[in-house]
Amino acid sequence: MLKTVRNKAKKMATEQGLQVGKDISVLLKFKPAWIRTDIWKQMIDNWNTPTWKAKSKRNKRIRSKPAGGKHTLASQSYATGKRKAAMIMGREPSTHEIWKQTHCRKGSRPLDKDPSGSSSLVSDIDSEGNI
Known part of the structure; x- marks a missing residue:
């Protein structure tokens, strides 16, 4: 859900001609109505940390690998x-x-x-x- 919110904010920023690069602080102005301003700022600050970026990159790589998992029934219910x-x-x-x-x-x-x-x-x- 937060990925969707972040991507929508990036899209809105890009549509307004802003460059969204490694520093996503430009997204502060594109807060969803249902998130408080102080919480949105904390989220942006967290998303800008090297730790979060490394974890995000690692998880993206893991998600792109073929699904394995512990359940061995395949498509069987x-x-x-x-x-x-x-x-x-x-x-x-x-x-x-x-x-x-x-x-x-x-x-x-x-x-x-x-x-x-x-x-x-x-x-x-x-x-x-x-x-």
Whole structure:
């Protein structure tokens, strides 16, 4: 939300012929109506710090990488994954079993190792090491 506010302020400044470069102090005049002036100034000051700029640059680079993440169901919904696990196991899987199935790497998930889905196998998996 704040990125959108900042970008709108940059656009308005550019439309008025102002150059928005590394120092975004020029955006002080383009405060949204719903943000108090003192808060907007604090935000601008924070956005101008080298620490924030480095963090923003790093996060932009991270967001541009292919999505990985901890959830291993891909485009499958949680409900679909749970339903499939129940069909394979022949019973309703526990919340803990579903968590391990959706958070462990392929090949180390409970149902990848043992199609019967035995509870002893699920408890043998070290979930922290596979996340």
